[in-house]
Amino acid sequence: MNTADQYLKAIYLIQEVEDGPASTGDVADALEVSPASANEMIGKLEDRGLAAHEKYKGVDLTDEGIVRARDALSNYCIIERFLANVLEVEAFRVEARSLEAVIDDTVAERLDRLIDRSEQCPDCFDADTDACALLDLEEVGAD
Amino acid sequence: MSLGQTVASDRQLARLLQIGVVLEEMVEASAHHHVRKRDAELDEPVAALLEEAATESARHREQLEALIAELDADSVAYEEIQALVEAQYAAADEFDDVLYDQLCNEETAYKFYDDLLGALGATDDETTDAVSTGEASATVLADETAISVDRDRLVATLREIRAEEADGVETVTDMMERRA
Numbered sequence: 001m002n003t004a005d006q007y008l009k010a011i012y013l014i015q016e017v018e019d020g021p022a023s024t025g026d027v028a029d030a031l032e033v034s035p036a037s038a039n040e041m042i043g044k045l046e047d048r049g050l051a052a053h054e055k056y057k058g059v060d061l062t063d064e065g066i067v068r069a070r071d072a073l074s075n076y077c078i079i080e081r082f083l084a085n086v087l088e089v090e091a092f093r094v095e096a097r098s099l100e101a102v103i104d105d106t107v108a109e110r111l112d113r114l115i116d117r118s119e120q121c122p123d124c125f126d127a128d129t130d131a132c133a134l135l136d137l138e139e140v141g142a143d
Numbered sequence: 144m145s146l147g148q149t150v151a152s153d154r155q156l157a158r159l160l161q162i163g164v165v166l167e168e169m170v171e172a173s174a175h176h177h178v179r180k181r182d183a184e185l186d187e188p189v190a191a192l193l194e195e196a197a198t199e200s201a202r203h204r205e206q207l208e209a210l211i212a213e214l215d216a217d218s219v220a221y222e223e224i225q226a227l228v229e230a231q232y233a234a235a236d237e238f239d240d241v242l243y244d245q246l247c248n249e250e251t252a253y254k255f256y257d258d259l260l261g262a263l264g265a266t267d268d269e270t271t272d273a274v275s276t277g278e279a280s281a282t283v284l285a286d287e288t289a290i291s292v293d294r295d296r297l298v299a300t301l302r303e304i305r306a307e308e309a310d311g312v313e314t315v316t317d318m319m320e321r322r323a
Contacts, residue, residue, distance in 0.1 A: 082162075083158075086165065086219075086223075086224075086227070087158070087161060087165075087219065089158070095158060098155060099155075099158065099159070099162075101262070102159060102258050102259060102262045103162070103258075104254050104255070104258050106250065106251050106254045107162075107166070107251055107254060107255045107258070109251075110166065110169065110247070110248075110251040111162070111165070113169070113227075113228070113231050114165070114169070114224070114227045114228070114231070
């Protein structure tokens, strides 16, 4: 997943929680980058028609930006579920975060063939916990 | 979530190599499935291509497993992946075209190794597009001193496998074009 897609995913999730525009500070915090870096990338997303930024309010994804963000989120869910269900990694959330930059959507799509993903995906992703709610429930159920 | 992160750990590398093993196992399992289930339908060149792909993937898997063993991690049992692949084929109403399925396998593997080499900071002239756009994936393993496997050997192995995947894409594409 490239950097732009990681930004789109982060903005999308913040907007889900805030039910409104995402502040640059929140985006920077979510991605652990400086506000200046976040501003620069948000500007690039705006140039590409993927986001709209308004001073003092924050950034909103455009329809095209939302589509790309949801694709990126789906790929992230695939990585989480693959780690949890196939490789049986206990710390699948932590590891998914560190792997997402290296796993391209072509590869994620292939790994998706090995897992049983909900039709709700990515709507089952819980923005508050930054994790798939269904996977969490299954874990709790297994305990 | 993190961006631009330098992880540089054996665990990180082992996990990525495990994913490589799984992709290779998927190629093996798919090829064996097609040969077994559609033996009568497959003509000799296609059957030979699938057999060769399975053999090559088994060799790649062994190369990756040797690296994983050095990282004191486990590989992923072929039988487990084979069962998952078989379940996926059983659930599908219609199978993909055999050659198209094989092409997807080869392309996916190539992309994976190319991205992994990029994450190792070992891109070459053929793979600088992502870097030049400023959107390259984070350099995951930038600090080579933090991983215990010999980096030169690691990169050489991955480059060799990537080159064979590229050849595989070309071979399948040529065969598809001849049959078009």
